[in-house]
Amino acid sequence: MTVLIAVDKFKGSLTGVELSDALAIGMRRVLGEGFAPRISPIADGGDGTVDAALAAGFEEKIARVTGPAGTPVTARYALNPSTQTAVIEVAEACGLRLMDSLDACGATTYGVGELILHAVAQDASEIVIGLGGSATTDAGAGMLSALGVRFVGSENPTAVHGGSALSGVTRADLSTLHPSLHEVSFVMASDVTNPLNGNNGAPAIYGPQKGASALDVAELDSLLAHTAQLVEQALKVARGTFSEAAGAGAAGGLGFACLSVLGATMRPGVDVAFELTGFHQALHGAHLVITGEGKFDEQTLQGKGPAGVAAACRQVGARVLAVCGACELDESQWSDAGFDAVYSVLGTGVSLEESLADPRPHVEELGAQIARDYLS
Secondary structure, three states: OOEEEOOOOEOOOEOHHHHHHHHHHHHHHHHOOOOOOEEOOOOOOOOOHHHHHHHOOOEEEEEEEEOOOOOEEEEEEEEEOOOOEEEEEOHHHHEHHHOOOOOOOOOOOHHHHHHHHHHHHOOOOEEEEEOOOEOOOOOOHHHHHHOOOEEEOOOOOOOOOOHHHHOOOOEEEHHHOOHHHHHOEEEEEOOOOOOOOOOOOHHHHHOHHHOOOHHHHHHHHHHHHHHHHHHHHHHOOOOOOOOOOOOOOHHHHHHHHHHHOOOOEEEOHHHHHHHHHOHHHHHOOOOEEEEEEEEEOOOOOOOOHHHHHHHHHHHHOOEEEEEEEEEOOOHHHHHHOOOOEEEEOHHHOOOHHHHHHOOHHHHHHHHHHHHHHHOO
Protein backbone atom coordinates (compact mmCIF):
# COMPACT_ATOMS: atom_id res chain seq x y z
CA MET A 1 0.00 0.00 0.00
CA THR A 2 1.35 3.41 -0.96
CA VAL A 3 1.15 5.92 1.90
CA LEU A 4 1.47 9.68 1.52
CA ILE A 5 2.11 11.98 4.49
CA ALA A 6 0.93 15.48 3.56
CA VAL A 7 0.67 17.53 6.74
CA ASP A 8 0.73 21.21 7.61
CA LYS A 9 2.56 22.54 10.67
CA PHE A 10 1.63 22.34 14.33
CA LYS A 11 1.89 26.10 14.73
CA GLY A 12 4.52 27.13 17.24
CA SER A 13 5.86 23.61 17.81
CA LEU A 14 6.49 21.47 14.71
CA THR A 15 6.98 22.36 11.06
CA GLY A 16 5.32 20.24 8.40
CA VAL A 17 8.66 18.51 7.75
CA GLU A 18 9.18 17.75 11.46
CA LEU A 19 5.62 16.51 11.84
CA SER A 20 6.01 14.24 8.79
CA ASP A 21 9.25 12.84 10.18
CA ALA A 22 7.69 12.11 13.58
CA LEU A 23 4.75 10.27 12.02
CA ALA A 24 7.06 8.21 9.81
CA ILE A 25 9.24 7.24 12.80
CA GLY A 26 6.19 6.04 14.71
CA MET A 27 4.93 4.04 11.74
CA ARG A 28 8.32 2.34 11.30
CA ARG A 29 8.17 1.10 14.89
CA VAL A 30 5.25 -1.06 13.82
CA LEU A 31 6.05 -1.75 10.17
CA GLY A 32 9.84 -1.97 10.24
CA GLU A 33 12.65 0.28 9.07
CA GLY A 34 11.98 -0.57 5.43
CA PHE A 35 8.69 1.34 5.48
CA ALA A 36 9.10 4.42 3.27
CA PRO A 37 6.05 6.67 2.92
CA ARG A 38 5.93 9.49 0.43
CA ILE A 39 6.30 12.84 2.17
CA SER A 40 4.91 16.10 0.80
CA PRO A 41 4.39 18.82 3.45
CA ILE A 42 1.52 21.16 2.64
CA ALA A 43 0.47 24.72 3.47
CA ASP A 44 -2.49 27.01 2.87
CA GLY A 45 -0.67 30.09 1.58
CA GLY A 46 -0.02 31.52 5.05
CA ASP A 47 2.61 30.65 7.64
CA GLY A 48 4.49 27.54 6.57
CA THR A 49 4.26 28.11 2.81
CA VAL A 50 7.96 28.95 2.56
CA ASP A 51 8.85 25.84 4.59
CA ALA A 52 6.66 23.70 2.33
CA ALA A 53 8.32 25.16 -0.77
CA LEU A 54 11.76 24.48 0.70
CA ALA A 55 10.78 20.87 1.40
CA ALA A 56 9.76 20.61 -2.27
CA GLY A 57 13.24 21.63 -3.41
CA PHE A 58 13.19 25.42 -3.48
CA GLU A 59 16.32 27.22 -2.25
CA GLU A 60 16.26 29.26 0.96
CA LYS A 61 17.16 32.92 0.60
CA ILE A 62 17.83 35.33 3.45
CA ALA A 63 17.38 39.10 3.42
CA ARG A 64 17.78 41.82 6.02
CA VAL A 65 14.71 44.05 5.76
CA THR A 66 12.73 46.63 7.71
CA GLY A 67 10.43 44.95 10.21
CA PRO A 68 6.90 46.07 11.13
CA ALA A 69 8.19 48.28 13.96
CA GLY A 70 10.73 49.96 11.67
CA THR A 71 13.75 48.06 12.98
CA PRO A 72 15.75 45.53 10.92
CA VAL A 73 14.68 41.89 10.87
CA THR A 74 16.01 38.82 9.10
CA ALA A 75 13.48 37.40 6.65
CA ARG A 76 13.46 34.16 4.68
CA TYR A 77 11.89 33.34 1.36
CA ALA A 78 12.06 30.45 -1.11
CA LEU A 79 13.35 30.56 -4.68
CA ASN A 80 13.23 28.03 -7.49
CA PRO A 81 16.02 29.14 -9.86
CA SER A 82 14.88 26.86 -12.68
CA THR A 83 11.37 28.36 -12.83
CA GLN A 84 12.44 31.76 -11.46
CA THR A 85 9.59 31.55 -8.93
CA ALA A 86 9.97 33.13 -5.49
CA VAL A 87 7.68 32.46 -2.52
CA ILE A 88 7.35 35.22 0.05
CA GLU A 89 5.37 35.23 3.30
CA VAL A 90 4.49 38.76 4.42
CA ALA A 91 4.69 37.53 8.03
CA GLU A 92 8.46 37.20 7.56
CA ALA A 93 8.74 40.96 7.08
CA CYS A 94 5.70 42.44 8.85
CA GLY A 95 4.25 39.64 10.97
CA LEU A 96 2.53 39.93 14.32
CA ARG A 97 5.18 37.63 15.79
CA LEU A 98 7.82 40.30 15.06
CA MET A 99 6.12 42.91 17.26
CA ASP A 100 7.05 43.36 20.92
CA SER A 101 3.83 45.35 21.35
CA LEU A 102 0.93 45.78 18.93
CA ASP A 103 0.76 48.99 16.90
CA ALA A 104 -1.94 48.81 14.26
CA CYS A 105 -1.45 52.45 13.25
CA GLY A 106 2.34 52.42 13.09
CA ALA A 107 3.27 48.96 11.79
CA THR A 108 4.70 49.07 8.28
CA THR A 109 4.84 46.77 5.24
CA TYR A 110 8.03 48.46 3.99
CA GLY A 111 10.04 45.27 4.51
CA VAL A 112 7.74 43.34 2.17
CA GLY A 113 8.77 45.69 -0.63
CA GLU A 114 12.43 45.19 0.26
CA LEU A 115 11.90 41.43 0.20
CA ILE A 116 10.34 41.68 -3.27
CA LEU A 117 13.30 43.70 -4.56
CA HIS A 118 15.70 41.13 -3.10
CA ALA A 119 13.87 38.36 -4.98
CA VAL A 120 13.88 40.39 -8.20
CA ALA A 121 17.63 40.86 -7.82
CA GLN A 122 17.85 37.04 -7.71
CA ASP A 123 16.15 36.99 -11.15
CA ALA A 124 12.69 36.00 -9.91
CA SER A 125 10.14 36.57 -12.67
CA GLU A 126 7.14 35.26 -10.71
CA ILE A 127 6.58 36.11 -7.06
CA VAL A 128 3.99 34.34 -4.93
CA ILE A 129 3.00 36.37 -1.88
CA GLY A 130 1.38 34.63 1.08
CA LEU A 131 -0.76 37.21 2.88
CA GLY A 132 -1.28 35.71 6.34
CA GLY A 133 -0.25 36.90 9.80
CA SER A 134 0.53 40.58 9.22
CA ALA A 135 0.70 43.18 12.00
CA THR A 136 -0.07 46.01 9.58
CA THR A 137 -2.97 48.16 8.40
CA ASP A 138 -1.38 50.52 5.86
CA ALA A 139 -3.00 49.49 2.54
CA GLY A 140 0.42 48.27 1.45
CA ALA A 141 1.71 51.84 1.28
CA GLY A 142 4.91 50.86 3.07
CA MET A 143 5.56 48.11 0.54
CA LEU A 144 4.81 50.44 -2.36
CA SER A 145 7.12 53.15 -1.05
CA ALA A 146 9.94 50.58 -0.81
CA LEU A 147 9.19 49.71 -4.43
CA GLY A 148 9.59 53.33 -5.51
CA VAL A 149 6.09 54.81 -5.23
CA ARG A 150 6.06 58.32 -3.73
CA PHE A 151 3.20 59.41 -1.47
CA VAL A 152 3.33 63.16 -1.91
CA GLY A 153 2.36 65.15 1.16
CA SER A 154 3.42 62.56 3.71
CA GLU A 155 6.23 63.31 6.15
CA ASN A 156 8.52 60.93 4.27
CA PRO A 157 7.14 60.33 0.74
CA THR A 158 9.63 57.55 -0.04
CA ALA A 159 9.30 55.59 3.22
CA VAL A 160 5.75 55.46 4.54
CA HIS A 161 5.74 53.66 7.88
CA GLY A 162 2.27 52.72 9.10
CA GLY A 163 -1.29 53.60 8.30
CA SER A 164 -1.20 56.77 10.40
CA ALA A 165 1.66 58.07 8.21
CA LEU A 166 -0.85 58.37 5.35
CA SER A 167 -2.33 61.45 6.99
CA GLY A 168 -1.69 64.45 4.76
CA VAL A 169 -1.02 62.48 1.57
CA THR A 170 -2.37 64.38 -1.43
CA ARG A 171 -1.06 62.34 -4.36
CA ALA A 172 0.34 58.91 -5.19
CA ASP A 173 3.13 59.13 -7.76
CA LEU A 174 3.38 55.74 -9.46
CA SER A 175 5.79 56.92 -12.16
CA THR A 176 8.74 56.18 -9.88
CA LEU A 177 7.83 52.49 -9.40
CA HIS A 178 10.94 50.32 -9.77
CA PRO A 179 11.12 49.57 -13.54
CA SER A 180 12.15 45.93 -13.08
CA LEU A 181 8.74 45.16 -11.56
CA HIS A 182 7.05 45.54 -14.93
CA GLU A 183 8.69 42.26 -15.97
CA VAL A 184 7.49 40.35 -12.90
CA SER A 185 4.15 38.59 -12.41
CA PHE A 186 2.62 38.46 -8.94
CA VAL A 187 0.26 35.95 -7.34
CA MET A 188 -1.55 36.62 -4.05
CA ALA A 189 -2.08 33.42 -2.08
CA SER A 190 -5.04 34.29 0.14
CA ASP A 191 -8.51 33.16 1.12
CA VAL A 192 -9.50 36.54 2.57
CA THR A 193 -12.31 38.12 0.55
CA ASN A 194 -12.75 41.37 2.50
CA PRO A 195 -12.63 44.72 0.68
CA LEU A 196 -10.16 47.37 1.76
CA ASN A 197 -12.42 49.52 3.91
CA GLY A 198 -15.96 49.86 5.19
CA ASN A 199 -17.85 47.71 7.69
CA ASN A 200 -16.26 44.55 6.32
CA GLY A 201 -12.90 46.10 5.53
CA ALA A 202 -9.40 45.53 6.86
CA PRO A 203 -9.47 48.05 9.76
CA ALA A 204 -12.93 47.03 11.02
CA ILE A 205 -12.46 43.26 10.81
CA TYR A 206 -8.76 42.77 11.49
CA GLY A 207 -7.66 46.03 13.13
CA PRO A 208 -8.70 45.13 16.70
CA GLN A 209 -6.62 41.94 16.75
CA LYS A 210 -3.64 44.07 15.70
CA GLY A 211 -4.15 46.47 18.60
CA ALA A 212 -6.48 49.06 17.07
CA SER A 213 -8.98 50.83 19.33
CA ALA A 214 -12.40 51.88 18.06
CA LEU A 215 -10.99 55.35 17.33
CA ASP A 216 -8.00 53.81 15.55
CA VAL A 217 -10.30 51.72 13.38
CA ALA A 218 -12.26 54.79 12.31
CA GLU A 219 -9.09 56.77 11.54
CA LEU A 220 -7.45 53.93 9.63
CA ASP A 221 -10.61 53.26 7.65
CA SER A 222 -10.70 56.90 6.53
CA LEU A 223 -6.98 57.02 5.71
CA LEU A 224 -7.04 53.79 3.74
CA ALA A 225 -10.10 54.87 1.76
CA HIS A 226 -8.44 58.19 0.91
CA THR A 227 -5.16 56.55 -0.08
CA ALA A 228 -6.97 54.04 -2.27
CA GLN A 229 -8.76 56.88 -4.03
CA LEU A 230 -5.41 58.54 -4.79
CA VAL A 231 -3.91 55.30 -6.13
CA GLU A 232 -6.95 54.62 -8.29
CA GLN A 233 -6.79 58.19 -9.61
CA ALA A 234 -3.14 57.65 -10.53
CA LEU A 235 -4.09 54.44 -12.33
CA LYS A 236 -6.94 56.25 -14.10
CA VAL A 237 -9.55 53.73 -13.02
CA ALA A 238 -12.94 54.25 -11.42
CA ARG A 239 -13.07 54.72 -7.68
CA GLY A 240 -13.53 51.38 -5.96
CA THR A 241 -12.16 49.33 -8.86
CA PHE A 242 -9.55 47.76 -6.61
CA SER A 243 -10.47 48.92 -3.10
CA GLU A 244 -13.83 47.16 -3.30
CA ALA A 245 -12.41 44.01 -4.87
CA ALA A 246 -12.47 40.74 -2.96
CA GLY A 247 -9.14 40.32 -1.19
CA ALA A 248 -8.20 44.01 -1.14
CA GLY A 249 -8.44 43.92 2.66
CA ALA A 250 -6.03 41.00 3.06
CA ALA A 251 -3.00 41.66 5.29
CA GLY A 252 -4.26 45.06 6.40
CA GLY A 253 -4.86 46.25 2.84
CA LEU A 254 -1.67 44.84 1.37
CA GLY A 255 -3.99 42.97 -0.97
CA PHE A 256 -5.16 46.29 -2.39
CA ALA A 257 -1.60 47.36 -3.23
CA CYS A 258 -0.86 44.01 -4.85
CA LEU A 259 -4.04 43.98 -6.93
CA SER A 260 -3.84 47.60 -8.06
CA VAL A 261 -0.20 48.61 -8.50
CA LEU A 262 1.46 45.21 -8.93
CA GLY A 263 -1.31 43.75 -11.08
CA ALA A 264 -1.41 40.59 -8.97
CA THR A 265 -3.86 37.78 -9.49
CA MET A 266 -5.50 36.34 -6.39
CA ARG A 267 -5.79 32.59 -5.93
CA PRO A 268 -6.87 30.37 -3.02
CA GLY A 269 -3.90 29.74 -0.77
CA VAL A 270 -4.31 25.97 -0.79
CA ASP A 271 -4.35 25.81 -4.60
CA VAL A 272 -1.17 27.87 -4.83
CA ALA A 273 0.62 25.88 -2.13
CA PHE A 274 -0.34 22.53 -3.66
CA GLU A 275 0.99 23.70 -7.02
CA LEU A 276 4.27 24.91 -5.55
CA THR A 277 4.90 21.71 -3.61
CA GLY A 278 3.80 19.22 -6.26
CA PHE A 279 1.13 17.75 -3.99
CA HIS A 280 -1.04 16.36 -6.78
CA GLN A 281 1.92 14.53 -8.31
CA ALA A 282 2.73 13.06 -4.88
CA LEU A 283 -0.91 11.99 -4.47
CA HIS A 284 -0.90 10.01 -7.73
CA GLY A 285 -1.14 6.31 -6.90
CA ALA A 286 -1.43 6.80 -3.13
CA HIS A 287 -3.89 4.54 -1.31
CA LEU A 288 -3.76 6.10 2.16
CA VAL A 289 -3.07 9.78 2.87
CA ILE A 290 -2.27 11.26 6.27
CA THR A 291 -2.84 14.99 6.64
CA GLY A 292 -3.45 17.40 9.51
CA GLU A 293 -2.50 20.55 11.39
CA GLY A 294 -2.27 21.80 14.96
CA LYS A 295 -5.94 22.50 15.61
CA PHE A 296 -8.75 20.73 13.81
CA ASP A 297 -11.76 23.04 13.95
CA GLU A 298 -14.37 24.69 11.75
CA GLN A 299 -11.71 26.90 10.17
CA THR A 300 -9.96 23.74 9.00
CA LEU A 301 -12.99 22.94 6.87
CA GLN A 302 -13.04 26.40 5.29
CA GLY A 303 -10.22 26.21 2.77
CA LYS A 304 -7.32 25.18 5.01
CA GLY A 305 -4.71 22.68 3.81
CA PRO A 306 -6.17 19.46 5.28
CA ALA A 307 -9.59 20.19 3.77
CA GLY A 308 -7.92 20.60 0.39
CA VAL A 309 -6.16 17.26 0.86
CA ALA A 310 -9.45 15.54 1.73
CA ALA A 311 -11.13 16.99 -1.35
CA ALA A 312 -8.29 15.81 -3.59
CA CYS A 313 -8.39 12.35 -2.02
CA ARG A 314 -12.10 12.03 -2.72
CA GLN A 315 -11.42 12.67 -6.41
CA VAL A 316 -8.89 9.83 -6.67
CA GLY A 317 -10.51 7.39 -4.23
CA ALA A 318 -7.77 7.46 -1.59
CA ARG A 319 -8.53 7.10 2.11
CA VAL A 320 -7.55 10.12 4.19
CA LEU A 321 -6.72 10.34 7.89
CA ALA A 322 -6.03 13.47 9.91
CA VAL A 323 -3.64 14.06 12.80
CA CYS A 324 -3.86 17.13 15.01
CA GLY A 325 -2.93 18.52 18.37
CA ALA A 326 -6.54 19.18 19.33
CA CYS A 327 -9.81 18.35 17.59
CA GLU A 328 -12.85 20.58 18.13
CA LEU A 329 -15.01 18.87 15.51
CA ASP A 330 -17.43 16.05 16.18
CA GLU A 331 -17.33 12.88 14.11
CA SER A 332 -20.18 13.90 11.84
CA GLN A 333 -18.39 17.13 10.92
CA TRP A 334 -15.06 15.60 9.96
CA SER A 335 -16.70 12.58 8.37
CA ASP A 336 -18.92 14.77 6.18
CA ALA A 337 -15.76 16.66 5.13
CA GLY A 338 -14.30 13.41 3.78
CA PHE A 339 -11.99 12.24 6.56
CA ASP A 340 -11.97 8.55 7.45
CA ALA A 341 -10.55 9.13 10.94
CA VAL A 342 -9.01 11.85 13.10
CA TYR A 343 -6.15 11.21 15.54
CA SER A 344 -5.58 13.86 18.21
CA VAL A 345 -2.66 14.27 20.60
CA LEU A 346 -5.01 15.54 23.31
CA GLY A 347 -7.30 12.62 22.58
CA THR A 348 -4.63 10.26 23.95
CA GLY A 349 -4.92 11.76 27.43
CA VAL A 350 -1.91 14.05 27.12
CA SER A 351 -2.36 17.46 28.76
CA LEU A 352 -2.26 20.64 26.71
CA GLU A 353 0.90 21.73 28.53
CA GLU A 354 2.65 18.44 27.74
CA SER A 355 1.62 18.50 24.10
CA LEU A 356 2.87 22.06 23.61
CA ALA A 357 6.13 21.49 25.49
CA ASP A 358 7.20 18.45 23.46
CA PRO A 359 4.66 17.18 20.93
CA ARG A 360 7.07 15.00 18.95
CA PRO A 361 6.88 11.75 21.01
CA HIS A 362 3.10 11.99 21.09
CA VAL A 363 2.95 12.45 17.32
CA GLU A 364 5.26 9.44 16.91
CA GLU A 365 2.77 7.41 18.94
CA LEU A 366 -0.06 8.59 16.68
CA GLY A 367 1.96 7.37 13.71
CA ALA A 368 2.39 3.99 15.37
CA GLN A 369 -1.35 3.79 16.12
CA ILE A 370 -2.22 4.61 12.50
CA ALA A 371 0.12 1.84 11.35
CA ARG A 372 -1.57 -0.64 13.70
CA ASP A 373 -5.07 0.44 12.66
CA TYR A 374 -4.60 0.62 8.89
CA LEU A 375 -1.35 -1.01 7.76
CA SER A 376 -0.55 -4.05 9.90
